[in-house]
Amino acid sequence: MTYWSFEGRIHEHWKDLAEEYGPLVRIGPNEVLCTDGEVLRRILAVRSAYRKDDWYMAGRTHSDHDNILSMRDKELRKERKKKIMPAYIGKGTDDFEDGINRSIAAWIDLIERKYVATGPDFRPLDLAMHTHYYSLDSLGEVAYSRPLGYLAADRDVNDVIAIPKKALPLMIGFGNYTPLYRLLHKWPFNYVLPRSGDQAGLGAILGISSALIEERLRPESKPQRDMLQSFITNGLTRDELNVEVGLQFVAGTDSIASAIRMTLLFLINTPSAYRKLQSEIDAAIASNLISSPITNAEATQSLPYLQAVIREGLRVFPPIASALAYKNVPAGGDVIAGYELPAGTRVATGAAIYAMCRSKEIWGPDADVFRPERWLEADEEELAAMGKAAGLNFGGGQFECPGRVLTFMNLNKVIPELLRRYDFTVVNPVRPARIRGAMMWLVEDMWVRVEKRQG
């Protein structure tokens, strides 16, 4: 497991094991991989007695305090969720769309200034980096009411993207030895972890978010209507603010960047789907069905093919595909696929995502193919089953990702805004990008040529 983790291909290994051995595979002395959708939903359900395993310590952004991802105690999790969920569903905040619109405008402005090809003369654009700059700025807009400035700088300021990319394979590799995590969070080993105020890497982002929190907590500062303000209003303490805001950057930027960039890459490489989507967008513009910038409601109501593209993009390339995300079998044990599992057994629910999203049993012989049409051809019953399987992308039940609303809003807006203006082609069709999986995807060199569309 460690070897495959360092190689960046552990997700393929899980998929192969599930194909070879069926819905329950013993992957370690006390560890199993389960790919039975019904069982997974039962494990994750709101009332399930399963709890997060200590593996989740990997999700800590600060050694001394847990965030909602790393927190394992059920009661503490419930309490914390009550305080953070209003922000995630936009209760009491300004419309998330305003912030997203500002970031899309900044990205388009950057493309217009530097990357539009004129004849043979063109400057390649790295979609791997640009999608990440966009997601950092857009989260800054909705979380703090200000962009972090990555699109304006058009570079990885303080290596906040490059350094975590180097660290993630190590974290995932060591994640196979959970006791090492416990050690890593203790003095003096915790000195190797990122710290707020570091000059570079995640620590630099934690420093920026901590400064913004301090600024907002000053008695004289004017309250805003953003996620940070909602966290404060709902009672998060200074320490809790730091860990929850830090987590937003860990969980909510690379994931959205990956969803945008991989959906775009699959579209570029599937010209029939690319053209169909552009035609749908053009027809909607001609019939005045969508504004500029497009609203989330318009995208969901007037662009059915876009909806299919988004669902297919998330299915074929799940943004978080190689996290083990162990949950512990509760007291009394459990029976899965006819096997009795004792209390404490670790069920790798996260490792199931890629295997399920690419399962031929669920999706048919073309499971590995990007084919948005499958979402439009399915009848109601099939659609419900497909939605359930692909929905695992966001976890589920008591462990469900709270960033779902933001994710779909970003995809609904960014993809049509780019495709209505530009045509993208990959610079190197033989190797469109360098991609490795390490919980998130480590994507480099996704160079594209951008041409402005006529008319």
Ligand code: HEM
């Ligand atoms: C394509 C986008 C995304 C995907 C696929 C995704 C997926 C996931 C998954 C699989 C989990 C873990 C479930 C588990 O522990 O079993 C998770 C948790 C989480 N995600 Fe997301 N996520 C996405 C975007 C976001 C965004 C945009 C944010 C925030 C701005 C976010 C914040 C979180 C948080 C805070 C948790 C921890 C929840 C908890 O433990 O209760 N995610 N996400």
